Amino acid sequence: MQKLVLTEIQAFTKRLVRQAINALGGNRAAAEFTGIEGSELSRFASDDVDRHISLWRAMELDAAAGDPILKAWARRRGYEILTADEKTELVDNVNKLVGKLAHATANLQSHALEAASDGKATNNEIKETEVRAGAVIDVAEDTVRAITRLRVVG
Structure with a gap:
């Protein structure tokens, strides 16, 4: 089996998904908060699976986790989000x-x-x-x- 090669953006996004899942207490807790199946969350977070989270699902996950994805994307683009x-x-x-x-x-x-x-x-x-x-x-x-x-x- 050939190793999956992710683009920089894909790897960054998967890392942020992992951070959001961890912020919520793991896959099971994240699934409860978002309604996304835990197995699907695992695929979205895995660097070894060519499955990527959709924008609206990422925003659901992000909102439940306290916006780590949004804030990281803003920082990456040179912005800072303030409440x-x-x-x-x-x-x-x-x-x-x-x-x-x-x-x-x-x-x-x-x-x-x-x-x-x-x-x-x-x-x-x-x-x-x-x-x-x-x-x-x-x-x-x-x-x-x-x-x-x-x-x-x-």
């Missing part, structure tokens, strides 16, 4: 980061004005200015990453 609660949490995080950015910027401005007030800067004042500027950069980069996660696709 409404996760999106709200991200927006709240952006708000907090903007507050931290304002605070870090104010600290840098205050220190720079104080360091320059006598017309000369000591080595310690320069080092502290660099530290405070680094804090601004770090928070600014965190803010950009958080905003990027809210990107609208399409």
Whole structure:
């Protein structure tokens, strides 16, 4: 018997089917959740069987398992799927980061004005200015990453 050769996409899909089945507690539990026979689920998950799950069956299995298939396909395509609660949490995080950015910027401005007030800067004042500027950069980069996660696709 000749070994079945799967395309990259077929192998990826079968791996995701296995993950969804495992997330539900195995074939028997997955069959109860989805109504798909356990033996059929085994064939869909097996790399040695040329039987592939249909899209609508995959979506049934995925929904029952908490969307591991959908999320993995999105990641593979460069997207991230967020629930409404996760999106709200991200927006709240952006708000907090903007507050931290304002605070870090104010600290840098205050220190720079104080360091320059006598017309000369000591080595310690320069080092502290660099530290405070680094804090601004770090928070600014965190803010950009958080905003990027809210990107609208399409």
